[in-house]
Amino acid sequence: MAIRHPDLPVAGGLTGPGDHPLSDAVTRLVGEGVNRFAVVPMTLIPAAPPRDGVAAALAQEAERHADASFTSARPLGPHPTLLSVLERRLDEALGNRPRLPSDRAETTVLLVGDGSPLPAANAEVHRAARLMWEGRGFAGVEVAFASLAAPDVASGLDRCARLGARRVVVLPYFLFAGGALERVRQQAEGWGLAHPEVEVVPADVIGPAKELADLVMDRYEEVADTAGRGGCADEAHAFAHPDAHADVR
Numbered sequence: 500m501a502i503r504h505p506d507l508p509v510a511g512g513l514t515g516p517g518d519h520p521l522s523d524a525v526t527r528l529v530g531e532g533v534n535r536f537a538v539v540p541m542t543l544i545p546a547a548p549p550r551d552g553v554a555a556a557l558a559q560e561a562e563r564h565a566d567a568s569f570t571s572a573r574p575l576g577p578h579p580t581l582l583s584v585l586e587r588r589l590d591e592a593l594g595n596r597p598r599l600p601s602d603r604a605e606t607t608v609l610l611v612g613d614g615s616p617l618p619a620a621n622a623e624v625h626r627a628a629r630l631m632w633e634g635r636g637f638a639g640v641e642v643a644f645a646s647l648a649a650p651d652v653a654s655g656l657d658r659c660a661r662l663g664a665r666r667v668v669v670l671p672y673f674l675f676a677g678g679a680l681e682r683v684r685q686q687a688e689g690w691g692l693a694h695p696e697v698e699v700v701p702a703d704v705i706g707p708a709k710e711l712a713d714l715v716m717d718r719y720e721e722v723a724d725t726a727g728r729g730g731c732a733d734e735a736h737a738f739a740h741p742d743a744h745a746d747v748r
Contacts, residue, residue, distance in 0.1 A: 500712055508533050511541075514552035525560045529567060536569045537722040539715050541674055543576035543627075544612065544620040572718035575674070577627035580710040585610075585631060585670060592668050592702035603636035607664035609655045611683050612672045614644030621648045624672055631670075638664065645679040652686035656699065666698040673704045674711070680704060 501509040510528055512521030525536070540546075540553045557569045575581065589608065610631060612624035625642050632640040639662060643655025650658065652669070659667045669687040671680055684701050691699035705711060 500715065503712065504716070514556040521556050522560060522563070525564065525567070529564050534564075534567045536567060537719050538569055538571045539718045539722075540571060540574060541715075542574050543581075543672060543674060544615060544623045545574055545617065546615070546620070570722050572722045574623075575711075575714055575718065576672075577623065577630055578714050579630075580714050581705060582627070582630055584705050584708045584710050585672075586635060587708075588702045588705070589668055589670060592670075592700050600636055604638055605666060607638045607659045607662070607667045608632075608640040609643055609652070609659055609667050609669050609687075610640055610672050611643045611645060611652060611655070611669060612648075613679055614647035616647055627672060638662075645683050652683055653690045656687065656690045656694070656697070660694060660697050664697060666700065668700045668702050670702045671704050675706065676704050 501507075508528055508531065510524035512519055512524035514521050528536070538553070538557060542553070546553065553571065557571060561567065561569055593602075593606070608628075608631060610624065610628045612621065612627075615621055621644065624644070628640040628642045631637075639659070641655055641659050641662075643650050643652045645652070656667060656669075669683065671683055673680055687699050687701060691697065
C-alpha cells in the first residue's frame with residue numbers, strides 16, 4: 500500500500516501478541532505529525548464485542564494520544580473482488596488446467612470461516628458461500644467453521660458426502676495463513692483418510708492479492724469521505740490485523 504500510495508502515510512500493526520504491535524505503528528505516525536487515522540481492520544467478518552481486539556486497541560490508542568482521532572472502516576468481506584480471488588484459489592487447488600463445465604458441476608466447495616460467538620458474523624460466512632455458489636457452476640457450496648461455531652470441518656465434510664459429493668475443495672475463508680488454517684487442514688486431511696471414497700482438496704487463503712490491496716484502499720476512501728477529510732497530509736491509513744498468526748482467541 501505504501502508503494503502504491505507514496506503520498507499517504509501508511510502503517511500496519513497487530514492487535515494481539517507478537518511483533519509489530521499496532522501501538523508502535525500509531526506512535527511512529529504520531530511522531531511524524533499524523534493526528535487523524537483511518538483504520539482498516541484486516542478482517543472479513545465483524546467481531547463480537549468481547550473479542551473485538553481492534554476496537555479495544557483503538558480505545559487504548561485514543562487514551563494514549565489524546566490529540567489523535569481514529570475512525571474504523573467496516574470489515575472487508577464478502578466483497579465481489581474477494582470472491583474472485585477465492586474462485587482463483589479454487590482453480591489453483593484443482594490444478595489450473597483447462598476444465599469442462601461438468602468438472603465444476605462435480606465439485607463441491609466447503610467454505611470454512613474462522614467462527615465467532617456472534618451469530619451475525621457467522622451469517623456473513625453463509626452469505627459469502629451463497630455468493631460463491633451463484634453462477635459459478637459448482638455442485639454446491641457448504642459452510643463450516645474452524646472453531647466457536649457449528650458445523651466444524653468434519654461435520655461440514657459429512658454433509659457434503661451425504662449430499663453425494665465425490666470431490667470437495669476445502670476453501671478457507673481467511674485472509675492469511677495461521678494456526679486456524681493449520682487446524683482446518685489437519686481436520687480435512689484426517690477426514691479424507693477416513694473417507695477415501697471422497698477426494699478432499701485443500702485450497703489456499705486469500706493472501707496478499709492485488710484485489711485485497713484495492714479493497715483496503717476502497718475501505719479507506721469510504722472512511723475518509725464519510726469524515727469529510729479526503730486524505731489530508733495529517734491523516735494516516737493504518738491497518739489493524741487481529742493477529743491470525745498468533746491465533747488469538
